[in-house]
Amino acid sequence: MSWLKILGAVIVGALLLTVGILLGHFAIPKGGNGSGAPSWVQTVGRDLNESLLQSFMDQVESEKIRENLKALASQPHMATTKGDEELVKLLLRRWQDPQIGLDSTSEDVYGAFLSFPDPQRPNSVAVGVPGGGIKIFTTRRSEKNVTADQAHADVVQPYAAYAPPGNPRGRLIYANQGKRSDYQELFNMGINLNGTIAITRYGGTGRADKAVNGAEFGVAGVVVYTDPADINDRRASEEETYPNSWYMPPSGVERGSYNGYFGDLLTPYYPAKEFTYRIKESEIQGIPPIPTQPIGFEDAQTLICNLSGHKAPASWQGSLGCSYHVGPGFRTGGLFPNTSDVQVNVHNQRVIKNSSNVMGFIRGSEEPDRYVLYGNHRDSWVHGAIDPSSGTAVMLEITRVLGKMLKEGKWRPRRSIIFGSWGAEEFGLIGSTEYTEEFYSKLRERSVAYINVDISVFGERPFVLPALLRSCCTIPISAFTAGDGKLCSPPRDVSHSRPSPLPGPESLTPLHPPYSLGSLGAGSDYASFIHYLGITSMDIAYTYDRNKTSARIYPAYHTAFDTFDYADRFIDPGFTSHQAVARTAGNVLLRLADSLVLPLNVSDYGEKLDELYSAAAQGDFLDKLNANNLSLGTDPLKAAIDRFKSVAADFNQRITKLKKEESPSPLQIRMVNDQIMLLERAFLNPQAFPNKYYYSHVIWASKSSDQATFPGLADAYTNALETGDWDQVRKHLTIVVQAVESAASTLEAVA
Amino acid sequence: MSWLKILGAVIVGALLLTVGILLGHFAIPKGGNGSGAPSWVQTVGRDLNESLLQSFMDQVESEKIRENLKALASQPHMATTKGDEELVKLLLRRWQDPQIGLDSTSEDVYGAFLSFPDPQRPNSVAVGVPGGGIKIFTTRRSEKNVTADQAHADVVQPYAAYAPPGNPRGRLIYANQGKRSDYQELFNMGINLNGTIAITRYGGTGRADKAVNGAEFGVAGVVVYTDPADINDRRASEEETYPNSWYMPPSGVERGSYNGYFGDLLTPYYPAKEFTYRIKESEIQGIPPIPTQPIGFEDAQTLICNLSGHKAPASWQGSLGCSYHVGPGFRTGGLFPNTSDVQVNVHNQRVIKNSSNVMGFIRGSEEPDRYVLYGNHRDSWVHGAIDPSSGTAVMLEITRVLGKMLKEGKWRPRRSIIFGSWGAEEFGLIGSTEYTEEFYSKLRERSVAYINVDISVFGERPFVLPALLRSCCTIPISAFTAGDGKLCSPPRDVSHSRPSPLPGPESLTPLHPPYSLGSLGAGSDYASFIHYLGITSMDIAYTYDRNKTSARIYPAYHTAFDTFDYADRFIDPGFTSHQAVARTAGNVLLRLADSLVLPLNVSDYGEKLDELYSAAAQGDFLDKLNANNLSLGTDPLKAAIDRFKSVAADFNQRITKLKKEESPSPLQIRMVNDQIMLLERAFLNPQAFPNKYYYSHVIWASKSSDQATFPGLADAYTNALETGDWDQVRKHLTIVVQAVESAASTLEAVA
Incomplete structure (x- = not known):
């Protein structure tokens, strides 16, 4: 071989080696095993897969939701009853299904303090001869059966849960909504309320307050009914009501829990386990101190339309077809002799019973220690087709589709x-509250958001705007369309009519556009998540068009008429509204679970703060502050809010920049996600409201005042007007400033 | 060319190409820019660099610490005085130094509620003719100057901070340590305490309690002194004391804050900013209700050795060189006529003054949103060489070396x-507490640990074990050697003698080996970090050999003798103890800041829980529980602790496994680190101790009971023995079970 050939061979060899090195280095990606970049480098930065999301949406079937609802509402399933226990099994079966189930499930049991009527001794309201035992009128034991699917041996008779047993007897008065001001007005008319029985209508105040307020004026027993003016758009006849329309029939009675707090009443702040310390029943606050019983408007008419005394004020009049008088006692010439007494017979029994939460888990691939929570209660008062099974039917359809994708290895x-x-939501959000108590620490540290879908669809078609979804979140999801509507940001029209045993739907403020953050109140299971743990929460549903109905709530609410037939024929024939809710809620869930950067817009909190501030910085409110040396003009609250808004804008810019990076560091992503997640927690202050169990969120806490500013500030202000205690106003200004500054510090660039 | 040759060339060529590909793929690491794995893949998993740590240790110089101390202790620097303000500037200068400074600094100012004597009207304790103004004896205005560096115009006269002004006059009694039981014993002797002046010695109870307890018995004024028996190993003469030894001279007076809580007294739970709501002075709890004044033992001898009345019990006797009697009033034949009264003259003034925290930051490279905190107070009572400047001198040496490494780009x-x-620690941990209040949310979410080095070296050489480091942490650092001793796990011998205005050194329980976790109490600035925020905390110092001295604390503590000369000649000639503390604290700091997996051992909490449980599960304690239907034999507390231990062991196994992985996912590492970090938070319960400001850590909260079990349980038990309120015992059992279960849930495998 010549040297030239050797040289040529060496050059060719060197070239081949070089090409090989280059190919090896650049053309072949390093695998995860052995040397080279580890496998997690590929997955750790994966973002939401939009086509997978679309596939989820496509798979959500209205017919499946209808089937779910039929199964769920097939029999009464009041908390801890046989019907409830059977649904526990149904849930476990579905979530453990090898084809469509989740990764794992658990059943968490709590010993819940509940209250039931005595099946042997039905409650009633009776009119009798004074001093004697002869009853000349007694209210119905329960609703009339107007459809076949309504009849069941386990239909619980109407009662006021937690009202004490007793048989008070006295002259009847009509006390409007049982507000303190209503009783005061009767007192001002010169009526001696001592020993009377008050009949009141639902609305205006929480259920329990009607008895709590009455007892303060000496009232001995309370009767509650639903006026057709408040629920039926004034329709009161059988022809105009269910099964001929969605309206409440004359025999319909709204059951409910008569308590002012949520969570198990004997174990505030601690999970109601067997070993848990329980307070004495006498220490429970916010439940009726006197016997109380709800009745239908048919029976209410018999009582109210026969009352004597002054004519009730115009705003107290309703749609029972007569002029309402306030009593006391019955009029001459009416159905009852003028001297007749009314007796309230309550035989409720309080008992600790085991109530279950059924939990289902899907393990996260990259951040298993970040939780997206989704829930609804399972227990109803009767068949509970709408409340809560419309929500459970939606949840089961979501888990069916997700479970399928999971089991097929697609997601x-x-x-x-x-x-x-x-479990046991109807008695006061017990299951969800006990859950947050038991797992307080880890939920607080790890939860990204809680999604609640309780009543999915509130109104029948003519009464809802087709595109309307109920708002919503404590931090809004960045605008996206879902189903057939936009969610949360900005909502087109939102109303706040979620009914609630606590504090009652009417005390919730309606929202008006433009409005970015909704006040959730405490009407469903999100309450302890947002108020106690400070977890961003949302509640999703179709709600009403308030131009078309004035019903407080869908008319079959908490009655024996809330059946599958009612849902199928009136609320959502075809179940397309349910389908839209399922798609929307599932969409939100997937975005929260899969997005690389959490899809929550922190800036909208700035607007909410501005709005709450404005309410305090004008008119009488500001004048009174100034007059008491609490000048709000050059104030630290304004400065704190301005700082928050500026810091939030910077934060959004950093996120935009981070999203543009080709491959941002997973710890950088985690950092901004933690800032978003923990923003809500920065508004918590467990010292802010020492007299309100669980409420510690400075922005969203409940308030009694009708001032539209920060709740603690509003209540302190209203109180100071009466008592002159302006120190508490200053204290609550400090609390708000501190919370807003904390929130700003959370979003500020770290270190 | 033959086919053979061609084949050979092809084979060789293919081999070369293959070798090239293999080399290119495996032998040459992919760069971070352009194609291939992103740059953070290399840095995100970087662990502590041991040789860098060694280099840090090597650079820590004893002489630099000595120089720091000389500068820091050159003049008195009581909170908010000129001397303090000059040290603020010194700190800022050092931390802003271009060669040895940190990334950034800030000065955070709070309006602290303080208390000072009136320089124009010195406080005193005087003996006078009854009814007249003639004083026949008055205590010294301040300490005698025994060395040159002690003299300074700004030496504050001894006083009891927060004691109210007044001039009560009455007959003197000796009340031992001013415990409630001491006054009770005097009362039992038949002495009418009404209107008397009580002289008490330091120890046995918190400073303020001596007056709080006395006032309950009608005492009108309180005098406090340090008995040579308690501080000087009984040495009392000038020859035996400083400047001839480390012992307190006869004129020495321990100053101190007389308050029972920590943090700014007017703004509990909120940072003392200008806008902050302040409670009324009359609402402050835990400060002396009657004038109180500390004096030296020379003056105390003049008063006590002339008392009449019963001879004091043996345990009340001290080392003033006479037999102590209890009074009331002076004996015939003594220095004072039997009828002489004692008058306590206090002219303290309360005032809100601006106090600064100086903060220095080093930004983290990978996890900037995780904080390792290190701190010490700056303010002293007088020159404060040991308390606190020995700690500040160490901190400045640590920041010098770290700052240098940082500025040189090495680290x-x-x-x-x-x-x-x-700032203002001496008045009640004010600066650190306000800091935790202002940044509550982000500190709670992001802080890995807080390291406190206040008094670095407690005793002079003969009195400390050279290898002894004071324990320590609420979660122990996994065993490692540092300086010349082992830290925390397991400590060889640890004593708990850190003095404290709250609740006083003697009420802290000494620790005995084997003991893995120490109870920090509330004696220095770690208090709000551990008790309020639940951040793992530690306090590092050389402490005593209790076989060699019985001094409550180093004898110059809070006196005018705590000077550089005292430190340089007696406490640590050569400053090698300081150096060891700096190396140890810096070592801990670097390990916490740089280790990939946090070097905290969660399992040791299991031992602590066992120990607290054992104290409740035996003897009288258990018998009483059983007698009150609180059986602890088959109990949920045992089950919870067992679950914790099992979960912690599993957790450690997962960590071991994770550490063995070649390149674990950064989010997996972050997950376990968050579990370690948040374990301490799981023990918080803001509802557990409603009457104790800030205390919310169920394991480490303060207690009054001497039962060695969980603090809330111990106090409830002791109270139940008196009142029969066993419900509170059950409640605190629930609180402990819930906390332990929460802690277990935090460590449990996630999802």
């Missing part, structure tokens, strides 16, 4: 997802 | 480091 969320079917 | 920590020079 695993970035973050963990926890589904909760809560 | 940046994985996590952020925050240094704090706290």
Whole structure:
């Protein structure tokens, strides 16, 4: 071989080696095993897969939701009853299904303090001869059966849960909505309320307050009914009501829990386990101190339309077809002799019973220690087709589709997802509250958001705007369309009519556009998540068009008429509204679970703060502050809010920049996500409201005042007007400033 | 060319190409820019660099610490005085130095509620003719100057901070340590305490309690002194004391804050900013209700050795060189006529003054949103060489070496480091507490640990074990050697003699080996970090060999003798103890900031829980529980602790496994680190101790009971023995079970 050939061979060899090195280095990606970049480099930065999301949406079927609802509402399933226990099994079966189930499930049991009527001795309201035992009128034991699917041996008779047993007897008065001001007005008319029985209508105040307020004036027993003016758009006849329309029939009675707090009443702040310390029943606050019983408007008419005394004020009049008088006692010439007494017979029994939460889990692939929570209660008062089964039917359809994708290996969320079917909500959000108590620390540290879908669809078609979805979140999801509507940001029209045993739907403020953050109140299971744990929460439903109905709530609410037939024929024939809710809620859930950067817009909190501030910085409110040396013109509250808004804008810019990076560091992403997640927590102050169990969120806490500013400030202000205690106003200004500054510090660039 | 040759060339060529590909793929690491794995893949998993740590240790110089101390203790620097303000500037100058400074600094100012004597009208304790103004004896205005560096115009006269002004006059009694039981014993002797002046010695109870307890018995004024038996190993003469030894001279007076809580007294739970709501002075709890004044033992001898009345019990006797009698009034034949009264003259003034925290920051490279905190207070009572400047001198040496490494580009920590020079600690941990109040949310969410080095070296050489380091942490750092001793796990011998205005050194329980976790109490600035925020805390110092001295604390504590000369000649000639403390504290700091997996051992909490449980599960304690239907034999507390231990063991196994992985996912590492970090938070319960400001840590809260179990349980038990209120015992059992279950849930495998 010549040297030239050797040289040529060496050059060719060197070239081949070089090409090989280059190919090896640049053309072949390093695998995860052995040397080279580890496998997680590929997955750790994965973002939401939009086509997978679309596939989820496509798979959500209205017919499946209808089937779910039929199964769920097939029999009464009041908390801890046989019907409830059977649904526990149904949930576990579905979530453990090898084809469509979740990763794992659990059943968490709490010993809940409940209250039931005595099946042997039905409650009643009776009119009798004074001093004697002869009853000349007694209210119905329960609703009339107007459809076949309504009849069942386990239909619980109407009662006021937690009202004490007793048989008070006295002259009847009509006390409007049982507000303190209503009783005061009767007192001002010169009526001696001592020993009377007050008949009141639902609305205006929480259920329990009607008895709590009455007792303060000496009232001995309370009767509650639903006026057709408040629920039926004034329709009162059988022809105009269910099964001929969605309106409440004359025999319909709204059951409910008569308590002013939420969570198990004997174990505030601690999970109601067997070992848990329980307070004495006498220490429970906010439940009726006197016997109380709800009745239908048919029976209410018999009582109210026969009352004597002054004519009731115009705003107290309703649609029972007569002029309302206030009593006391019955009029001459009416159905009852003028001297007749009314007796309230309550035989309720309080008992600790085991109530279950059914929990389902999907493990997150990249951030298993971040939780997206989704829940609804399982227990109803009777068949509960709408409340709560319309929500459970939607949840089961969501888990069916997700479970299928999971089991087929097509999907695993970035973050963990926890589904909760809560027990004993109707008695005061017990299951969800006990859950937050038991797992307080880890939920507080790890939860990204809680999604609640209780009543999915509030109104029948003519009464809802087709595109209307109920708002919503404590931090809004960045605008996106879902189903057939836009969610949360900005809502087109939102109303706040979610009924609630606490504090009652009418005390919730309606929202008006433009409005970015909705006040959730405490009407469903999100209450302890937002108020106690400071977890961003949302409640999703179709709601009403308030131009078309004035009903407080869908008319079959908490009655024996809330059946599958009612849902299928009136609320949502075809179940397309349910389908839209399922798609929307599932969409929100997937975005929260899978998005690389959490899809929550922190800036909208700035607007909310501005709005709450404005309410305090004008008119009488500001004048009174100034007059008491609490000048709000050059104030630290304004400065704190301005700082928050500026810091939030910077934060959004940093996120935009981060999203543009080709491959941002997973710890950088985690950092901004933690800032978003923990923003809500920065508004918590466990010292802010020492007299209100659980409420510690400075922006969203409940308030009694009708001032539209920060709740603690509003209540302190209203109180100071009466008592002159302006120190508490200053204290609550400090609390708000501190919370807003904390929130700003949370979003500020770290270190 | 033959086919053979061609084949050979092809084979060789293919081999070369293959070798090239293999080399290119495996032998040459992919760069971070352009194609291939992103740059953070290399840095995100970086662990502590041991040789860098060694280099840090090597650079820590004893002489630099000595120089720091000389500068820091050159003049008195009581909170908010000129001397303090000059140290603020010194700190800022050092931390802003271009060669040895930190990334950034800030000065945070709070309006602190303080208390000072009136320079125009010195406080005193005087003996006078009854009814007249003639004084026949008056206590010294301040300490005698025994060395040159002690003299300074700004030496504050001894006083009891927060004691109210007044001039009560009455007959003197000796009340031992001023415990409630001491006054009770005097009362039992038949002495009418009404209107008397009580002289008491330091120890046995918190400073303020001596007056609080006395006032309950009608005492009108309180005098406090340090008995040579308690501080000087009984040495009392000038020859035996400083400047001839480390013992307190006869004129020495321990100053101090007389308050029972910590943090700014007018703004509990809120930072003392200008806008902050302040409670009324009359609402402050835990400060002396009657004039109180500390004096030296020379003056105390004049008063006590002339008392009449019963001879004091043996345990009340001290080392003033006479037999102590209890009074009331002086004996015939003594220095004072039997009828002489004692008058306590206090002219203290309460005032809100601006006090600064100086903060220094080093930004973390990978996890900037995780904080390792390190701090000490800056303010002293007089020159404060030991308390607190020995700690500040150490901190400045640590920041010098770290700052140098940082500025030279040799090092940046994985996590952020925050240094704090706290203001107004001596008045009740004010600066550190206000800091935790202002930044509550982000500190709670992001802080890995807080390291406190206040008094670095407690005793002079003969009195400390050279290898002894004071314990320590609420979660122990996994065993490692540092300086010349082992830290925390397991400590060889640890004593708990850190003095404290709250609740007083003697009420702290000494620790005995084997003991893994120490109870920090509330004696220095770690208090709000551990008790309020639930941040793992530690306090590092050389402490005593209790076989060699019985001194409550180093004898110059809070006196005018706590000077550089005292430190240089007696406490630590050569400053090698200081050096060891600096190396140890810096070592802990670097390990916490740089270790990939946090070097905290969660399992040791299991031992602590066992120990607290054992104290409740035996003897009288258990018998009483059983007698009151609180059986602890088959109990949920045992089950919860067992679950915790099992979960902690599993957790450690997962960590071991994770550490063995070649390149674990950064989010997996972050997950376990968050579990370690948040374990301490799981023990918080803001509802547990409603009457104790800030205390919310169920394991480490303060207690009054001497039962060695969980603090809330111990106090409830002791109270139940008196009142029969066993419900509170059950409640605190629930609180403990819930906290332990929460802690277990935090460590449990996620999802």
